[in-house]
Amino acid sequence: MTAALSPIDKAKYIAARRAVEFVEDGMRVGLGTGSTAAWMVRCLGELIRDEGMKITGVATSARTAELAREVGVPVKTLDEVRWLDLTIDGADEYDPNLNLIKGGGGALLHEKIVATASDQMVVIADLSKQVDTLGAFPLPVEVIPFGWQTTKALIEEMLSNVDVLGRSASLRLNGAEPYCSDQGNFILDLHLRRIANPAQLSLVLNQIPGVVENGLFLDICDVLVIGNADGTVEVRDINNGTVEHERIDITDTENLFVDSAE
Numbered sequence: 001m002t003a004a005l006s007p008i009d010k011a012k013y014i015a016a017r018r019a020v021e022f023v024e025d026g027m028r029v030g031l032g033t034g035s036t037a038a039w040m041v042r043c044l045g046e047l048i049r050d051e052g053m054k055i056t057g058v059a060t061s062a063r064t065a066e067l068a069r070e071v072g073v074p075v076k077t078l079d080e081v082r083w084l085d086l087t088i089d090g091a092d093e094y095d096p097n098l099n100l101i102k103g104g105g106g107a108l109l110h111e112k113i114v115a116t117a118s119d120q121m122v123v124i125a126d127l128s129k130q131v132d133t134l135g136a137f138p139l140p141v142e143v144i145p146f147g148w149q150t151t152k153a154l155i156e157e158m159l160s161n162v163d164v165l166g167r168s169a170s171l172r173l174n175g176a177e178p179y180c181s182d183q184g185n186f187i188l189d190l191h192l193r194r195i196a197n198p199a200q201l202s203l204v205l206n207q208i209p210g211v212v213e214n215g216l217f218l219d220i221c222d223v224l225v226i227g228n229a230d231g232t233v234e235v236r237d238i239n240n241g242t243v244e245h246e247r248i249d250i251t252d253t254e255n256l257f258v259d260s261a262e
């Protein structure tokens with residue numbers, strides 16, 4: 001079925017279209033996961049097909065790898081490539097310092113490894129992801145299945161010693177079963193509402209045995225690209241301290257239709 005894009009998908013597409021302008025011929029590019037990142041992968045496919053650009057992609061999830069292959073983006077593993085020029089990925093929340101919550105789609109572990117192995121991380125988002133203080137979006141924490149209930153109890157106990165508003169954790173489900181990450185781990189979603197000190201929380205979470213990684217991406221994002229449905233886009237560069245406002249020409253409406261929504 002082919003359907004016109006909703007305003008939110010148009011905003012995501014605009015962000016993706018602008019973000020792929022950071023990609024240069026020959027680059028090794030980390031490919032994020034999620035509905036916004038999926039637009040970026042499709043845009044990269046177009047660059048390869050229409051402009052003959054040579055890119056090597058490293059996918060952060062099995063579903064991103066599948067989409068990349070579908071649209072003609074060559075994919076290698078991180079171990080084959082080792083280091084990346086750039087990663088482009090979505091986010092669940094961003095704050096004014098470009099700190100992020102990620103992992104709503106369950107890919108936070110591979111995403112953090114790939115982003116950390118990149119010279120630059122460009123995050124693509126729409127304004128609905130913007131917050132003053134992180135924490136409204138439940139913080140995903142990847143834990144190993146062994147003893148997960150003990151790990152959950154330890155996390156909840158630890159939360160009473162940090163400056164957050166909510167203190168409960170819930171096991172992410174896929175139907176009646178625990179959701180499993182690509183790595184075969186479970187995800188606990190922490191309902192914190194407000195995280196006063198993300199750096200402290202990230203450190204203490206990762207010290208708990210059983211915790212593999214948490215969804216706080218702190219000091220990792222270099223550039224944030226915020227797309228709007230009207231074609232306007234804001235590009236914030238945290239290193240240069242610049243904020244640029246631009247407009248993307250979306251007269252090429254063939255891009256504004258999608259066969260299947262992610």
Ligand SMILES: O=C[C@H](O)[C@H](O)[C@H](O)COP(=O)(O)O
Pocket residue numbers: 032033034035036037089090091092101102103104105106107108111
């Ligand atoms: O695990 C998933 C990722 O962190 C996504 O980048 C994040 O959840 C944002 O996804 P979306 O672009 O679909 O809102």
